[in-house]
Amino acid sequence: MKVTVLHGSPRKEKSNTSILLKPFVDGMKSAGAEVHVFYLKKLEINPCRGCFYCWLKHPGECYHRDDVREIISSLKESEIWVLATPVYVDGMTGIMKNLLDRLIPMVEPFFEMRENHFRHIVREDVRGGKVVLLSNCGFYELDNFDPLVEHVKAFCKNINREFTASLLRPHGEALKPLMSFYPDLVNGVLDSLREAGKLLIETGNIPKELVEEISKPLMPPDVYFETANRMFKEGIEYWKTKLTSKDE
Numbered sequence: 001m002k003v004t005v006l007h008g009s010p011r012k013e014k015s016n017t018s019i020l021l022k023p024f025v026d027g028m029k030s031a032g033a034e035v036h037v038f039y040l041k042k043l044e045i046n047p048c049r050g051c052f053y054c055w056l057k058h059p060g061e062c063y064h065r066d067d068v069r070e071i072i073s074s075l076k077e078s079e080i081w082v083l084a085t086p087v088y089v090d091g092m093t094g095i096m097k098n099l100l101d102r103l104i105p106m107v108e109p110f111f112e113m114r115e116n117h118f119r120h121i122v123r124e125d126v127r128g129g130k131v132v133l134l135s136n137c138g139f140y141e142l143d144n145f146d147p148l149v150e151h152v153k154a155f156c157k158n159i160n161r162e163f164t165a166s167l168l169r170p171h172g173e174a175l176k177p178l179m180s181f182y183p184d185l186v187n188g189v190l191d192s193l194r195e196a197g198k199l200l201i202e203t204g205n206i207p208k209e210l211v212e213e214i215s216k217p218l219m220p221p222d223v224y225f226e227t228a229n230r231m232f233k234e235g236i237e238y239w240k241t242k243l244t245s246k247d248e
Contacts, residue, residue, distance in 0.1 A: 001033045004074045006082065019175050031198045087138075
């Protein structure tokens with residue numbers, strides 16, 4: 001089974017998204033999946049021109065000659081797509097949204113009715129399949145993911161793929177400190193992600209209890225509130241001192 005992962009964090013391998021994605025990918029590979037990860041920040045992905053070149057002049061082919069061609073080729077052949085992005089301003093990152101805009105060549109301009117709703121026809125060479133959203137955010141509450149989840153669900157309806165699961169990690173900024181001082185707290189989440197990846201390939205689904213385990217609180221809200229504010233304050237003071245000493 002082929003899987004395409006779209007990694008949308010600008011921080012690439014050093015991101016909290018990568019901490020969560022690695023065991024999930026390892027789990028899929030352990031079940032025999034062939035996984036291709038695209039780090040979008042490393043690629044040339046031009047913004048959509050809105051020119052309809054891919055619909056009218058050269059159907060299915062984008063005007064731009066950039067790395068999106070390879071991504072689309074991989075997506076067409078994959079049964080599972082994984083969208084991995086942190087929450088930025090209540091949604092996905094800009095580079096992830098930029099990439100999704102560029103997937104318009106995968107559908108035709110013509111409409112069809114699906115579930116009593118106007119949808120574009122997906123091109124014949126695009127196979128059907130599943131979509132999994134994997135995300136983290138710096139806020140504590142789980143409902144901060146709601147706009148992102150609804151966006152991805154809408155995307156799935158338009159591209160005619162099954163929205164399989166959303167694997168969400170609130171207060172993601174706590175991951176790295178906790179891995180250093182309280183690794184057992186994070187290991188439970190990472191083990192659940194590994195199992196989720198394995199079961200996704202083996203059964204086509206991710207059990208609800210695993211989804212809940214991945215999203216569970218890792219610390220009380222007041223502790224996270226105080227710790228996060230203190231760390232940002234220390235970061236500001238560090239750079240203030242560093243820049244001042246440099247000017248001197």
